[in-house]
Amino acid sequence: MIIIRCPYCLEERYEDELFYGGEADIFRAADPATVSDEGWTGYLYLRTNPKGLHHEQWCCSAGCGQWFKVARHTVTHKVTEILPFETQFNYQSVDQQETKT
Numbered sequence: 001m002i003i004i005r006c007p008y009c010l011e012e013r014y015e016d017e018l019f020y021g022g023e024a025d026i027f028r029a030a031d032p033a034t035v036s037d038e039g040w041t042g043y044l045y046l047r048t049n050p051k052g053l054h055h056e057q058w059c060c061s062a063g064c065g066q067w068f069k070v071a072r073h074t075v076t077h078k079v080t081e082i083l084p085f086e087t088q089f090n091y092q093s094v095d096q097q098e099t100k101t
């Protein structure tokens with residue numbers, strides 16, 4: 001069971017009280033007409049599926065209704081970082097941590 005503390009209402013929620021929104025930080029191009037077919041396909045369909053640290057977006061659906069971001073290990077379900085939705089992960093420091101282990 002995944003338990004995540006919402007950064008907005010500060011309540012701990014079980015995963016069935018939350019809504020999983022997939023991978024975090026997938027950005028739509030400002031001008032989609034300039035994106036190649038491969039780039040557009042990647043935006044729509046291609047997501048990472050790591051065995052390890054994954055950056056996700058979740059909604060506090062049984063609580064305040066706010067979206068937020070979570071860094072979670074996909075095997076252990078250990079949550080290592082919870083951020084407000086408007087905050088971006090520091091992927092560079094994450095990459096350095098993963099190479100150390």
Ligand SMILES: [Zn+2]
Pocket residue numbers: 006007008009010011060063064065066
């Ligand atoms: Zn909440």
